[in-house]
Amino acid sequence: MLSVLYRTRITHLSRSPVHHYFEQGGYLWYVDLDDLPRLPRWLQPFATFEAADHLSPPVTGPDTLRARVDQYLADRGVDLPGGTVTALTQARVLGHVFNPLTVFWCHDDRGVLRHVIAEVHTTSGDRHAYLLPPTGAQPAAVKKAVMVSPADGADGYYLVRAPLPGVDLDVTISLHRDNKPAFVATLDGTRWKASVANVMRLQLVAPMAPLIGEMWIRMQGTTLWTQRAPAVTRAPEREREKVGQL
Template identity: 70%
Template sequence: MSTSALYRTQITHLRRAPVHHYFEQRGYCWYVDLDDMPRLPKWLRPFANFEARDHFTGPVQPGQTLRDRVDEFLADRGISLPGGRVTALMQARVLGYVFNPLSIFWCHDADGVVRHVIAEVHNTYGGRHAYLLPPTGDQPVAVKKQLYVSPFNEVEGYYLVRAPQPGEELDVSISLHRDNAPAFVATLQGSRRRATARQLVKLQLVAPVAPLMGAFWIRVQGITLWARKVPVVPRVAVAHRERVGQL
């Protein structure tokens, strides 16, 4: 696992309207090179498995890797990075379960310069959308929201995404902005640790089945907001408006 790293993370969500609501959650995530994925001992593989089908849309072709999926996504947008590597921040499957609220891919050219960033968002309903971003380092970049993520937010407005490539520290933030509404802000921060078998075992003790617990706590927060009478935006209504807009 020489080129991989683990980050012990803290995730925060802050909503200011129509009620003030804040929560934070501890966990961990992987930082990997898609051309040199972690090779774990057999007995540890159930706790860190990476599968191509967990990212991007469309059917997975036989033998297709996650790197192939990234290259396909870029090619569909007229982009080619021959000789460049792709590094990624993501959750692994743990005991067969995965939930990646946010995965980030840094796409380098042959000289090692980051040329594109892909921020892929997943919701708890199985939907996903990948946003292609320019490499802005520590500066935020704006992108139009395209995916129904929360039952308490319309599919409107835009995100400001700040996603510098992580080093010893991880510091990513996304804020949702809409007309006449305070921003909804989510942050992902963490400290780098060596990706060793011992470290992974330790993380299973302090953050067991991390992807499942992440999905669980998001649902708990949703129930809390519903109990506080925050208006719900039904998925059916959103899907109908999207179909009408395409006619």
């Protein structure tokens, strides 16, 4: 599979504890973990993919992004030898990366999609990966396991709709409490060829995308605080580790 780019638009709608909406433009890579992009050396600082930015290192063998996905699946009793794993993610740009959401689509050796992994990163440095069934255009439910905002706890459950990207990208995640949506995020985009010209173009229209994205989310958190959204106390480190193992 040849890598592609998606020019993206992200929307966030918070309904509880306060009503707040924002949207942000950017771009993401869609890559085959066994065939990551090979850019000219002079352009590589604007798109590098590091295993350490995702999941946990493998128990044995080389520490690659593919090996980390295989280890994550193996820890949950899943074995997909020879199957393709594709990922929608943000690359490192000038050494910086911030991936609020990375999605991995895991196929068996016949090309059948078997599992979806949705990995969430928070601005506080926590991350957690959710293993989902391949539900296509229908959402999959999963219990929330990590606090992503000081104004939001770790209770409730997500509905995640993450069909395989095509010409268009269309991912939706909603957080539900008491059978009501408390938060809805959408990620949509249009596919671009991953050419040198397009990578350069995106550095102009969305410069330092990971850093700007993180700063923007932090600004929205500050806005929620000024709107008197109640802060939620973070669990002690030991308790957060237990949650992360769910």
